[in-house]
Amino acid sequence: MASKKFSVNGAAVGGLAGGVAEVAIQEITGHHITSGILEVLGAAAGLCRLDRRLAAALQDTLDEARGEDREDYRQLKERIRELTRDLPELREILDNLVDAGLQAQKA
Amino acid sequence: MLGLSLLVRLGRRVLAGPVAGSGLLPASCYRHLALAAMEGEDFPGALDYLQWVKDPLLAQLLVLRLRLLADRHGRRRQVLSGLLQEAPAGGTREKGRALLLAEERALKLLRAYEARALGLLSKEANLAGAG
Numbered sequence: 001m002a003s004k005k006f007s008v009n010g011a012a013v014g015g016l017a018g019g020v021a022e023v024a025i026q027e028i029t030g031h032h033i034t035s036g037i038l039e040v041l042g043a044a045a046g047l048c049r050l051d052r053r054l055a056a057a058l059q060d061t062l063d064e065a066r067g068e069d070r071e072d073y074r075q076l077k078e079r080i081r082e083l084t085r086d087l088p089e090l091r092e093i094l095d096n097l098v099d100a101g102l103q104a105q106k107a
Numbered sequence: 108m109l110g111l112s113l114l115v116r117l118g119r120r121v122l123a124g125p126v127a128g129s130g131l132l133p134a135s136c137y138r139h140l141a142l143a144a145m146e147g148e149d150f151p152g153a154l155d156y157l158q159w160v161k162d163p164l165l166a167q168l169l170v171l172r173l174r175l176l177a178d179r180h181g182r183r184r185q186v187l188s189g190l191l192q193e194a195p196a197g198g199t200r201e202k203g204r205a206l207l208l209a210e211e212r213a214l215k216l217l218r219a220y221e222a223r224a225l226g227l228l229s230k231e232a233n234l235a236g237a238g
Contacts (some may be wrong), residue, residue, distance in 0.1 A: 040209035053142045057168060060146075064175050083174050086225075 064099055073102045130159045141165055145172060149182055150220045154227070163220040170224045184210040 065083070067075050077098045084091035130137075142153035150173065151170040159164050185212060191203045 019141070053167075057142055057145060061172055063167060063170070083171055083178075084167070087167040087170060089164050090171060093164075098223070 056091065058097065062094060062101075073098055073105055077102075132159070134160055134162070138162060138165060141169075145169060150217075154220060154223050157224070157227055161231055161234075163228055163235050166224050166228045166231070170221055170228070173221040173224065177214055177221070178214050180210050180217065185215065 062076070062080075065079055077095065080098060081091065081096050084094065137156045141153050141156035141160055142165070144150075144156060144169070151168070153169055157169065160166075184207060187203060187207045191200065191207060194200045194203055
């Protein structure tokens, strides 16, 4: 494995160059570019994680609904429909997920 | 980068208690907290965070999870009732009765949570209708 070398001088020069660039951009455009970039990156990263977390929560719920005896997808669909009669958005999403599972089972 | 990450985590932990309850954080943060609470089966916590999220999908997901759990407890209660009818009087019967009471308490609690989540949903629907 190649050894990593860290340079304090390099870090200081990099930091200074970044600071100068930030001040220059701020003077020219009047905007704090780095905080803007960090905000956008942070929000994007947060949203990616949230969507993944929501997808995982939906999948967990489907697994929970399928039960320990691993119900057939058709039975699962019936059960989900019964339990989500008054939850329209969720029913649509879970219906699509179960359909995807059915297609995968057929393939 | 490691230091920054630790700082962010520490900040989150410090803010999670006093600030999270005030509704001052962005909605995406509450979505994150509500999902984490749901994953940990902390239903009262999830309900508290959901009031700041205003996302009907998350509230519906919580309702479904509660119904699935209630369904499981309902089936257990049914099996226990059947066993209790056949069980002879004595220690086993007393233990069975205690388990049945615990299942009934759990069901009652889950239904109360479900009612709260449905209340949040109808409140959001009313707000959306008015807006």
